[in-house]
Amino acid sequence: MTQTLDWADVMTRVPRERFIPDVIWRHDRERAGNDLVPVDRRTDPAVWEAMVAADGPVITQVDNGHPTDDGMGVEATSSCSDRDVVREMLELLAPVAGERVLEIGTGTGWNAALLDAAGVNVTSVEIDPELARQARARLIENGCRGVVVLNADGATVKLGELDAVIATVGTTAIPWAWVMQTRIGGRLVVPLNGSWYPPGLAVLERTQDEATGRLAGPADFMRMRSQARSRAVPLPVDLAPAHTSTTTVHPYFLTGDRDAAVAIDQQTSGIRFTWRSPDDSAEGVLWIYGSDSWATIDATTGVPYAVEQAGPRQLVDEVLGAYRWWQDHGEPAVSDWRVTVTPDEQTIQQR
Secondary structure: OOOOOOHHHHHHHOOHHHHOOOEEEEEOOOOOOOOEEEEEOOOOHHHHHHHHHOOOOEEEEEHHHOOOOOOOEOOEEEEEOOHHHHHHHHHHHOOOOOOEEEEEOOOOOHHHHHHHHOOOEEEEEEOOHHHHHHHHHHHHHOOOOOOEEEEOOOOOOOOOOEEEEEEOOEEOOOOHHHHHHEEEEEEEEEEEOOOOOOOEEEEEEEOOOOEEEEEOOOOOOOEOHHHOOOOOOOOOOOOOOOEEEEEOOOOHHHHOOHHHHHHHHHHOOOOEEEEEOOOOOOOOEEEEEOOOOEEEEEOOOOOOEEEEEEOOOOHHHHHHHHHHHHHHOOOOOHHHEEEEEOOOOEEEEEO
């Protein structure tokens, strides 16, 4: 019987800070637009060390490596992940020493280093050539000479038979190329992105003709470069509200309850939201938008909450309809969904 590896111990032996570059970025919420502010270890070591020591991800690249002349950024395009999420994913993958594992998204190289420390044969794929170069250098500096880092598109890379695949980038659909290369009985752990809400970690096992499994913990990873989207709100502001109504459902139940939000994501298409509250409280306005429509639920004036909708789609009606579907079906938990990937499609359905 294979002994379960203590990943917390591995992470202590291979600490994250060894793989973080000298320049990282933090959000300055008081700025508009390019609000990602650089923090340089060489000139501001205390802030750098505090950010790296804290829980949560660390932004390690902005705008695909092309910040403004003063170092500011608009979009975060690479990061070193939250320690707890990294540990959970490795525990779910449960690799065994000697196995051949494909990692999608090298980033800083830290995750690959953890796998290497566990005796796993790791091939890591990074689409950004500069990130790949830096990761190779850090891995060698830290004695991880067995890790192979490829500069390629992870969605299409083909390496032959694998024991497992782990992705450190999010995707809306798991490429069949990853499943096809995984041996029967092998595992895949992949963060799934959504439009309304990310479903979270898909934990799959390869069978003869498909890969099937479940959703595990929450995870909201940066998307694969081919699926990247701006965090800016593409609001069709030229559309005046044409429909007004009210609802007694507070926006929290649509966006803050993960079980409900994942169900809404499965029952709707192409809808995003932004919660706007001056003090991050329960009083604010939920903006909902699609490519040609927008809507709001105003939670600043008490129940019932005012609703405005504009454009050909009645977005609040769609979201509330999906919420009622979730309620009518017994309020299924995230763990009640089953993920199946075949050569032709990916489905997420109730068990």
